[in-house]
Amino acid sequence: MSHFARTENARISLATLCRVLLAIIGAASLAACAQSPVGRQKADLAGTSRQATVERPHRVAALHPRPISRARIPDGEAKQSVSHGVASFYSDTETASGERFDRNELTAAHPSLPFGTKLRVTEVSSGRFVTVRINDRGPYVRGRVVDISPSAAEALGMVDKGVTNVRLDVVR
Secondary structure, X not given: OOHHXXXXXXXXXXXXXXXXXXXXXXXXXXXHHOOOHHHHHHXXXXXXXXXXXXXXXXXXXXXXXXXXXXXXXXXXXXXXXXXXXXXXXXXXXXXXXXXXXXXXXXXXXXXOOOOOOEEEEEEOOOOOEEEEEEEEOOOOOOOEEEEEOHHHHHHHOOOOOOEEEEEEEEOO
């Protein structure tokens, strides 16, 4: 092999080596610029100077165009008015709480109340009411405040209508 060919091969290898080295340096500099989530959390905590952090409850804002109004009730009354709105009834196979759906139980789905909460659902036009237990999340239709089980819908007399205006009161 001639001296010229060996010099050309050396230049190609040197050029390839330089490109690889530049790629490694570029990747290392990008990695150095990025902060890890742990570093970011420590930086955020350093600026709080021992102030208590306020956690907000989970909200499903996309499902409800208006926030659920919470009326202030005097201490003497046991019930708390939660909201007014449209109720529908549903059937499913499993609930968000993990229990199996039973259409004969008086249960309901609510977007934010804790599981196990007893809720009094009153049909506004007739005054009929039923007390249900929250065991699921929903409703997933805009403008509705609660989904109730078919047995609770029968108790309210809304099976033929499908949806009805209701008032919700937390019992306990």
